[in-house]
Amino acid sequence: MNRPVSFDVLKPxxxxxxxxxxxxxxxxxxxxxxxxxxxxxxxxxxxxxLDPDDLDEVGAQIILCNTYHLYLRPGHERxxxxxxxHKFMAWDKPILTDSGGYQVVSLGAFRxxxxxxxxxxxxxxxxxxxxxxxxxxxxxxxxxxDIAVCLDQPxxxxxxxxxxxxxxxxxxxxxxxxxxxxxxxxDQALFGIVQGGLEADLREESTRAISAMPFDGxxxxxxxxxxxxxxxxxxxxxxxxxxxxxxxxxxxxxxxxALDLLDxxxxxxxxxxxxxxxRIARNGTVLVPEGRLNLRNSRFMDDPAPIQExxxxxxxxxxxxxxxxxxxxxxxxxxxxxxxxxxxxFLTDFMARIRTALAEGKFPKLVHELAT
RNA sequence: GGGUAGGUUGAGCAGGUGGUGAGCUCCGCUGACUGUAGAUCAGCCGUCUUCGACUGUGGGGGUUCGAUUCCCUCCCUGCCCA
Numbered sequence: 026m027n028r029p030v031s032f033d034v035l036k037p038x039x040x041x042x043x044x045x046x047x048x049x050x051x052x053x054x055x056x057x058x059x060x061x062x063x064x065x066x067x068x069x070x071x072x073x074x075l076d077p078d079d080l081d082e083v084g085a086q087i088i089l090c091n092t093y094h095l096y097l098r099p100g101h102e103r104x105x106x107x108x109x110x111h112k113f114m115a116w117d118k119p120i121l122t123d124s125g126g127y128q129v130v131s132l133g134a135f136r137x138x139x140x141x142x143x144x145x146x147x148x149x150x151x152x153x154x155x156x157x158x159x160x161x162x163x164x165x166x167x168x169x170x171d172i173a174v175c176l177d178q179p180x181x182x183x184x185x186x187x188x189x190x191x192x193x194x195x196x197x198x199x200x201x202x203x204x205x206x207x208x209x210x211x212d213q214a215l216f217g218i219v220q221g222g223l224e225a226d227l228r229e230e231s232t233r234a235i236s237a238m239p240f241d242g243x244x245x246x247x248x249x250x251x252x253x254x255x256x257x258x259x260x261x262x263x264x265x266x267x268x269x270x271x272x273x274x275x276x277x278x279x280x281x282x283a284l285d286l287l288d289x290x291x292x293x294x295x296x297x298x299x300x301x302x303x304r305i306a307r308n309g310t311v312l313v314p315e316g317r318l319n320l321r322n323s324r325f326m327d328d329p330a331p332i333q334e335x336x337x338x339x340x341x342x343x344x345x346x347x348x349x350x351x352x353x354x355x356x357x358x359x360x361x362x363x364x365x366x367x368x369x370x371f372l373t374d375f376m377a378r379i380r381t382a383l384a385e386g387k388f389p390k391l392v393h394e395l396a397t
Numbered sequence: 398g399g400g401u402a403g404g405u406u407g408a409g410c411a412g413g414u415g416g417u418g419a420g421c422u423c424c425g426c427u428g429a430c431u432g433u434a435g436a437u438c439a440g441c442c443g444u445c446u447u448c449g450a451c452u453g454u455g456g457g458g459g460u461u462c463g464a465u466u467c468c469c470u471c472c473c474u475g476c477c478c479a
Contacts, residue, residue: 091432299432360436
């Protein structure tokens with residue numbers, strides 16, 4: 026049977042074990058994706074402050090949209106009536122939808138979880154809504170994303186007891202099976218999600234269970250939270266050592282800082298998403314090779330240099346730090362667009378650089394360079 | 398010139414009719430943000446030797462144990478009338 030997406034490893038991890046990083050190619054109904062890839066997040070069917078032309082200019086290959094948010098507003102059925110999510114938002118490249126699983130964590134006090142599903146209180150009007158694995162899949166099918174994701178139960182790594190993590194793992198596995206049997210669309214891939222927090226044995230158990238199911242890709246969830254980089258790497262190594270011979274793409278959910286991405290690619294991850302670069306942009310922080318600049322700092326008011334010398338983005342081609350700092354202070358809308366454009370371009374180019382290094386067999390060297 | 402309402406920490410205000418005015422919102426300064434309840438949030442924002450101390454209610458003077466408050470006087474601002 027023809028899979029909706031196909032993944033080819035163009036350049037596998039070297040046999041010498043110097044890295045698990047690999048170069049890949051993901052083919053979807055709406056286009057091709059070079060991996061490792063970073064997916065900007067467009068929760069409400071828009072990457073905040075940008076339009077699809079901007080995203081093309083950034084070089085985004087695929088974006089993530091959110092099932093829970095679009096279900097609440099404007100409604101998945103409405104989007105389906107209007108021709109599906111791609112048409113609705115005028116983005117004809119690949120889209121991955123999150124299942125609403127993350128909202129189990131982020132909505133905190135506004136939800137309750139049981140074995141059958143999650144009950145949410147809408148953050149918009151307080152009304153109650155229920156997401157079961159079947160319902161999440163139905164909503165994602167209505168949206169028509171290229172890649173759907175299972176409803177899962179992530180837990181905050183650091184602040185959860187082993188018992189909580191263990192329960193979430195069991196539940197996530199049961200839901201994974203239900204998502205699989207509910208899923209029908211043949212033009213939409215379905216990824217399963219591994220949980221297990223920072224408990225090595227639970228991570229292992231979860232990886233085995235999820236990878237044994239016929240998913241099109243494997244998500245690693247429950248990280249990119251309050252764990253340390255070392256703990257994350259440890260959890261990642263547990264998962265990916267078990268997936269070494271698995272031909273499917275590996276997607277680490279929620280990771281978005283450059284050095285974090287580098288390390289996770291080294292650990293063998295192919296796909297990433299995060300709100301981080303876009304959110305910090307809106308909050309005044311821009312990414313540069315040395316780290317971050319907070320354009321709110323008074324020293325930028327007189328700085329005629331671009332955010333980053335040599336950056337190809339619109340903000341850097343045309344404007345100074347001084348101008349951007351002014352826009353930010355004046356609450357001008359242009360700031361949000363330019364800062365977002367820059368940060369997403371920065372991260373996209375960073376991933377491209379990683380891919381080039383992988384293609385040329387120079388990835389370990391790049392890691393060494395950037396880590397110091 | 399007469400009348401009237403005012404003068405509080407960068408700005409705008411609150412409060413205070415004899416018993417210790419540092420409260421708010423802006424502005425400003427700094428930090429945070431990782432499958433987006435986030436163009437958001439947190440801290441600081443008179444001075445200093447900062448777990449505390451000092452100064453501060455337009456200026457000056459008076460009454461009083463004690464004055465932002467009462468009295469005198471001057472200055473400044475808005476409005477009304479000449």
